[in-house]
Amino acid sequence: MKTKFIPFVVLLATLTLFVGQNSVLADRVVFQPGSSVGKDMWFSSVYNTTAVDDNKLQVGGWGDQYRTLLRFDLTGLPQTATSAYMYLYTYPRGDSSTPVSMNIYILTVDWNEQTQYYYTPLYGYFGGTHPAPTVNSWYGINITGIYNAWKAGTYTNYGFAFLPTATDNRFNMFRSSDYSDYYYRPMLVVDYNGANLGFPLSYNSWTPYTASIVSVFDHQMDTPYDFNEDSEIVAYTDEVGDYSPHPNDYTCINQQSGQPFTINGHYVGYSGCGSTYYLSYNSHPGYDYPVPTGTSVYASASGTITEIQCPAYPGSCTDYGRIRISHSSGYSTWYMHLSQQVGNLIVGSTVSKGQRIGYSGQTSPVSVGPHLHFEVRKNDGSHGGYGQPVDPYGWQGEYGTDPMQISGHDNVCLWDSCQ
Numbered sequence: 167m168k169t170k171f172i173p174f175v176v177l178l179a180t181l182t183l184f185v186g187q188n189s190v191l192a193d194r195v196v197f198q199p200g201s202s203v204g205k206d207m208w209f210s211s212v213y214n215t216t217a218v219d220d221n222k223l224q225v226g227g228w229g230d231q232y233r234t235l236l237r238f239d240l241t242g243l244p245q246t247a248t249s250a251y252m253y254l255y256t257y258p259r260g261d262s263s264t265p266v267s268m269n270i271y272i273l274t275v276d277w278n279e280q281t282q283y284y285y286t287p288l289y290g291y292f293g294g295t296h297p298a299p300t301v302n303s304w305y306g307i308n309i310t311g312i313y314n315a316w317k318a319g320t321y322t323n324y325g326f327a328f329l330p331t332a333t334d335n336r337f338n339m340f341r342s343s344d345y346s347d348y349y350y351r352p353m354l355v356v357d358y359n360g361a362n363l364g365f366p367l368s369y370n371s372w373t374p375y376t377a378s379i380v381s382v383f384d385h386q387m388d389t390p391y392d393f394n395e396d397s398e399i400v401a402y403t404d405e406v407g408d409y410s411p412h413p414n415d416y417t418c419i420n421q422q423s424g425q426p427f428t429i430n431g432h433y434v435g436y437s438g439c440g441s442t443y444y445l446s447y448n449s450h451p452g453y454d455y456p457v458p459t460g461t462s463v464y465a466s467a468s469g470t471i472t473e474i475q476c477p478a479y480p481g482s483c484t485d486y487g488r489i490r491i492s493h494s495s496g497y498s499t500w501y502m503h504l505s506q507q508v509g510n511l512i513v514g515s516t517v518s519k520g521q522r523i524g525y526s527g528q529t530s531p532v533s534v535g536p537h538l539h540f541e542v543r544k545n546d547g548s549h550g551g552y553g554q555p556v557d558p559y560g561w562q563g564e565y566g567t568d569p570m571q572i573s574g575h576d577n578v579c580l581w582d583s584c585q
Contacts, residue, residue, distance in 0.1 A: 193360030194579040195243055198353045198565045204343020205325065206236040206352060207279040217282040221345040223254070223352075226266045226330045226337030233284070234340070235277055236352060237325025240316060242575055244358035250313035252326075253306045253353040254340040256299040265298035266336035272312055273324035288327060295331060299338055304353075313356070348564040361495045361580040363466040363558055364519055366540050367526075369457050374559065374581045378434045380446070380454040380537055383557040385570040385577070387449035390555055393417050399445040400570075401429050402577065404563030407445035415439055417447030430559075436534045446534075451555035452500065452541030459536045461526040463501050465517045469493035472546070476507035476524060483507070487529030491517060497580070498546050498553055502539035503529045542580060544572065556580070 207217040212230040223234040238252070256265070271290035293312075299305035316323040330336065341350040365374050372378075385400040399407040399419050405427050407419035418439030426442035427433050434456065435441040473490035476483035487504035489511070505527025517523060528536040543553030554572060560579035561568040568576035 193244075193358055193362070194560065194584040195356045195358075196353060196560070196562075196565070196579075197238060197243060197356065198348060198351050199239065199343055200348060200351065200564065200566070201344040203239055203566070204352065205239070205279050206234065206342050206344075207282060208232060208234045209282065209284045211284055215284040217279055219279045219342075219344065221342055223328075223340040223342045224337060225268055225328045225340075226263065227333030228263070228335040228337075229333055231330060231333050232337065233330075234328040235273070235279070235282065235325060236328070237273075237323065238352075238354045240313070240323055243317070243354075244356055245317050247310055247313050247317075247356045247358050249308070249355075249357045250310045251306045251355045252309050253304045253355065254299075255350040255352075256301050256303060256305050257339050257341065258301045259337050259339045263335045263337040265301065265338050267298045267331045268296050268338065269329045269331060270294060270296060270307070271327040271329070272321075273327055274321070276324055290324075290327060293326070298336075301339075305340075357584075360578075361467060361493065361497045361542070361558070362582045363497075363499065363542070363580050364464070364582055366464050366466050366499070366501060367455060367457060367461060367538060368464065369455075369461050372455075373583065375430050375585050376432055377455050378432050379429055380434060380436050380456050380534055381450050381452075382429060382433070382445060383452060383555070383559070384445075384448060384450045385557065385561070385568060387451065387555075387570070390449055390451040392449045393447065395449050397448070399448055399450075401427065401445065402557050402559040402561055402563075403429055404561075404567070405429065405445075412439045412444050415446070418444040419446075419448065420444045438534065452502075452539050453558075454534065454537045454539050456535060456537045457526050459505055459525070459527045461538070462522050463504060463524045463526055463538055465491055465519055465521045465523050466499045466540075467491070467493045467495065467497075468519045469498075469517060471511055471513055471515045471517065472498065474507065474511060474513060475529075476504055476511075478510050479506060479508060481506070483524070483527065483529050485529070486531075487527055489523055491523075492546055496545060497556070498543045500539070500541035500543065502541065503527055503537060505529065560584070 208224045210232045224232040270293040273290040409422040412418035436446040439446045469491040492498045504524040507524045557577040558580040561576040
C-alpha cells in the first residue's frame with residue numbers, strides 16, 4: 167500500500183541513543199507526567215489518520231505508516247542540564263511484527279494531541295536515525311543539547327516526532343502518559359550541577375542505596391520532630407505508614423496492609439517498633455543509619471562548619487552531637503549523635519568532600535541504639551533559621567504527588583550517584 171509522506175525540513179542532528187542506566191555527578195530530576203500534563207499521541211496513514219490519545223504510542227507499519235508525537239513540558243525543570251535523557255518503555259505488540267529503527271525529528275510547529283491530522287504537514291530538525299528498541303525495556307535517547315536550547319530560548323519546545331524507517335510489518339509499542347501504571351510512562355531524566363552529595367559513611371561498603379536504614383525522611387511532615395502532627399509517615403518510595411501506631415511506641419506507624427516496608431530494599435527499622443513492619447518516627451527530617459559507635463563520618467560535600475557540638479579531640483560531643491556544614495550549593499548537611507570530632511574543627515572551619523569530620527555515637531537523646539542521623543536542609547536562614555528539610559533521595563512516587571513540595575516541586579535526588 168502506497169503511503170503519502172508528510173515532509174519534515176531537515177536542519178541538524180542533536181540526539182544520540184542511550185540504553186541503560188544514566189549516572190552523572192549532579193542533582194537529578196525525574197519528570198514522568200500523567201495524562202493531565204503529558205502530551206503524546208499516535209496516528210497512521212490509513213486506519214487512524216486523526217490523533218489517537220490513549221495508553222500507547224506506536225511507530226511502524228505494514229504498508230501504511232504509524233507515527234508518534236511527544237512533548238515534555240519543561241516548566242519548573244532545571245535551566246541548564248549536564249545531561250538530559252528521554253526514556254520510553256517498549257513492550258511486545260503481541261503479533262508477528264518485529265521492532266523497527268526510527269527517524270526522530272525535533273518539531274518546530276505546534277500540534278494537538280486530540281485533533282492532529284496525519285496529512286497536515288509538520289516541520290522540524292532531523293534528530294538522527296536510532297536503532298530498533300528491545301521489547302520489555304527502557305529505550306533512552308540523549309537530548310541534552312536540545313533540552314538546553316529549549317530552556318535557553320534558542321528554540322521553542324514543540325517536542326518530537328518518531329517515524330519508522332521501514333513499514334514491512336515492523337512496529338514499536340511504547341507506553342504513553344495515559345498508561346495506568348505511572349512507572350512505565352514516558353520519562354525525562356535531567357541531571358544538573360547541584361549538591362552532588364557523597365555518602366557520609368564508610369562502613370560495609372555502603373552506598374545510599376545499600377545502607378541499612380532505621381528511620382526515614384517523613385514526606386508528610388509540616389514541622390520537623392512534631393510527633394503529634396499526624397498519624398502518617400510517607401517515605402521517598404511512596405510507601406505510607408498511616409494505619410495504627412505500635413502498641414509500645416506511638417511514633418512507629420505501620421501500613422494498612424500489614425506488610426513490611428522495603429524502602430530501598432535495605433530498610434531494617436527500629437527493633438522497638440517491630441522492625442520493617444513499622445516506619446519510625448513521625449515528622450523525622452532525615453535518615454538514621456545504624457552503625458557502631460566510633461564509625462568514621464565524612465563530609466558529604468565541601469563547605470564551612472556553621473555549628474559544632476563537639477569540643478576539640480579527645481573531648482566527647484554534647485547535646486545532639488551535631489556538626490552542621492553549609493555548602494555553596496545552597497544546601498547544608500547535618501551529622502548528629504556523634505561521639506567525637508576528628509581534631510580541632512570549630513565554627514568557620516572549612517572542610518572538603520570526603521574529609522573525616524567525626525565518629526558516630528549515641529549522643530542524647532537517642533533511644534534506638536548507636537547510629538548516624540544524616541539530614542539535608544536548603545536555604546539556611548529560612549524555616550526558623552535552619553533551612554527547609556529536603557530528602558537527598560528525592561521522590562520516586564508518581565510525579566507531582568510528593569507531599570513535601572520544595573518551592574512547588576517534588577524533592578530531587580541530591581546524591582552524586584542517583585538511582
